[in-house]
Amino acid sequence: MTVETFRLPDVGEGVAEGELLRWLVEPGEEIEADQPLAEVETDKAVVDLPSPYAGRVTELHVAEGEMVPVGTGIVSVEVDDGETADDEASEGDAAAAATDDTGARRAFAAPSTRRLARELGVDVARVEGSGPGGRVTDADVRAAADDEAGEPTATGRPEPRSLDPDATVVLSAAGELETEGRTRRESARAVETASEAVERQRERDRTARDRTLAAPATRGLADELGVDLDTVPTDRERDGVPFVTAAMVREYAARVGEATDTAESADAAEGAATEGTAETTASAGVGEATDDETAAGSGTPEPGERIPYRGIRRSIGEQMERSKYTAPHATHTDEVDVTRLVETKAELEAHAEAEGVSLTYLPFVMRAVTRALREFPRVNASLDEAAEEIVCHDEYNLGIATATDAGLMVPVVEDVDGKGLLDLAAETATKVERARDRSIGREEMQGGTFTITNVGVIGGEYATPIVNYPEVAILALGRVAERPRVVDGEVVPRYTLPLSLSVDHRVVDGAVAARFTNRVMDLLRSPSRLLVD
Template structure:
């Protein structure tokens, strides 16, 4: 065996560092070439880093959440050399050693295939390593479908199990065949029983403060910190992410109750750590409530009758402490981009409102037909078509100012970025060549890009090459805003919510569907008058959608 170091590769053009968000392997795991071993967040993309070797993970050099410069060593592998002769006995020993190691966080202990991975069934031969090779997405799908992943035949490289293999196995009725489910139930790790866990630590709180899935016992005595029974083990197995969760929660891993074991040792999952920490916190809060039931003061001197100081999240004094949130990854990238845009391009925002009764009717007529083609039709494709018509008429809004060259580049491609709010921040996937696509094609592509952006599965390349951006703040109920230009573009259109509002026509006021528009421009390139003309041109096509047929 040879020891090989794996350095963080350049996972994106021009990227100097990335945040290691999640390890997909643990020391002792056997991996194959191209198998994802970690998730790294860089720029605006979350990417999987594949292994360059077939071998065994010897050491992880980076903690989850740590920023890692490109070129730093992140994993050390034990890799078989060309002349190595691995006997069956050696392979069996390696499999046994691997089974003794805790499973990686991306393969939860409740995985139905865990037992069969450690102890392959006689009628289902496994690779020499005793491990099923499958990406985390395939394992998640297997759990969702109730499929024992150890019984699935892999069609990928080296017998790797794909999502398609899992689905095919489930559709063929293979889930749970040959007693695999019984084996998993009898020998594999089991999910924690919330009620038994709460009994072990003395039931805490009432129905209003109970943890997820917990049921309060009205007849149980009020718990106190002294009634919380810690397991008090000398040794506990857990994956690195679970150990980090215990440190963050201030919990001793050896105190967390569990009925799961790995190779004869107690094994604890992140969920069990969370439940135990919550129960201890509830017990402390309940004791504070008991000692101050008459409105007196607790040890901190704060009134325990005050809901602000008797909150279910723990100590009264700590509840008012500020929380420090790391400024890095996607949030830092967004901040740097907004700063560059705001301090480089002088922004001016033009506001207007389109009366879109006809557009609402057209979309309602076409929505059902689009659904017949498995396409969810929103207003966005109509807006995109109207904007492209406007950009062709007013090319300065589809441009880029190149200051060093002292020129304005008028672009002939119409690639519209669609801002999507995600849990990680704002992402802007780009729909390319909008002028060459139909309404239904645009609808399908926008839906796909938005969904993958929210799941952090959109690629870096799919967020590049935009010439104009649309941001739909109306999706959360807004009307007008002053959107910041997606630099180096020169304009961005903000969409408010389409809703019924009062409109004055021919001396009368009626309720009409209106669409508020907010156009921000780079005033170095675009004049206010041109911005107004562009908006009017777009509004004309939104108010009379039949004009889009001419585009």
């Protein structure tokens, strides 16, 4: 038996330090290879640290809340010398595939992925991982199996299309900063409602799952409700490991009779944020619903509390400063009569519901924005300062501001110009929900060419949003509501939508901003044109 010290790795983001948020193991506990040891927050994201060793935890070297430089020993594990050769990863960098003393490569993969590799007859050590930090995923193993069989195969993960790898944050119209995150979620999930089915699923999960991934907030909710995460039914995975969201935990607790008053109050407080993007009344906001606490990003602090300025929040602040002091901002505001849009949306809601889609005003706005961007390429651009060139993009990738418990994030919906209204509604709702439950990935937060944010969901009308550098424009949507307007000499109630467009004045002149906004307004006044390609 020997004692190995696991050191904080560079988790693949090039960071120098991280804050140890929470230990997931304790001294004396027996652990398996790839079992999560701790949750660590860097200036990029919150990540689980998997153990490269199987054995017994002997000592925790750092305390929760402590800032830890990369390479610092954080935990010691007593391992059996004869059982660690196949599973352990390099001590110095557990986020990368490692090599042993003879140069043989050891794979960084979850136990379930290793089992799949054995079933398919694939040497996992020879598979190039496409997951975070080089982790081998199930898709990588299947692709390797196809290659060995001589069959063509797609790569396990699409390459992200990003205009600037460093541009991962954006300021919302309310003055808050949007940040990034990652992965995919299906647009609909089948839910068993009968108690017998729940118990069957729980028993299956007990026997099939020995590890479950979840965000820190989700783990905290599970603790409050007395729910074992390994028993919560899920059809979602991250790198081959089952992944559970807060919504799943609440639903499961309620269905099996384990919910408490805490769950009910949490549902009441978070209902708007977690239940969705549906707009059922014209007076609601244009995009996803939220509440004040969720919009704040990380809960409400106590009076007199001192909050550490580090990790994701510090990264947000630095990017906000970069955007504000690099790009001179100008904001153009206007208001559009969307009475016909309100009527059109109401007519289409039943059809959308039959297709399993919750229809909001946002897809209409996205299509209108894309049409206008085609006519005003300078607004769909970035400034290459090194080359002294304005780059007008031929892609229309729209970032959608989303409030989460970790801050404001901006999932990107790509190729908006090639998608129909209901497709946009479904994809946007899916990415917004994945951003909220922290299962969305970095590449899905990059590559945006224009951003839409929404102050209407918390009652706002006009704003001065900060541009997502190196983009050159961001559109803030106010609240759709009935307001008195003069029509044919008479004051009548009309549904209107306030708009605020901020631009990088180095690239976009005020006149161009006004004409672009006028074109968006023209399309929203006559929404039938948005229903045809």
